[in-house]
Amino acid sequence: MKFQTTQKKVCEWYAKRIDAGNDTLQELLRFESPIAYTAGTYGWNADIYSFGNVAIITGDRPFGNVKPDYELRRKYERLAEGKSKEERRKLIDEFIKEVYK
Numbered sequence: 016m017k018f019q020t021t022q023k024k025v026c027e028w029y030a031k032r033i034d035a036g037n038d039t040l041q042e043l044l045r046f047e048s049p050i051a052y053t054a055g056t057y058g059w060n061a062d063i064y065s066f067g068n069v070a071i072i073t074g075d076r077p078f079g080n081v082k083p084d085y086e087l088r089r090k091y092e093r094l095a096e097g098k099s100k101e102e103r104r105k106l107i108d109e110f111i112k113e114v115y116k
Contacts, residue, residue: 059075
């Protein structure tokens with residue numbers, strides 16, 4: 016079950032934060048559950064997925080410190096199609112490495 020938190024807290028917890036935009040990594044993250052979410056005046060802002068010392072942040076108002084380009088996100092979405100949970104987890108690890116290379 017995810018809990019509500021603040022952008023400030025997430026920034027304190029994770030030095031590496033990937034801004035995944037909205038609806039761009041749905042296939043890649045299909046079997047993952049967000050650990051937390053942020054909300055504001057207009058409701059839900061973003062979901063936070065935790066992978067070790069890296070957070071992938073998706074939503075209407077994500078706030079990562081790096082934003083991979085659309086082509087890289089699309090590449091991993093295509094690779095994730097039809098894959099098992101374990102295969103997708105490996106792809107997530109590869110995605111994170113490619114973002115921070």
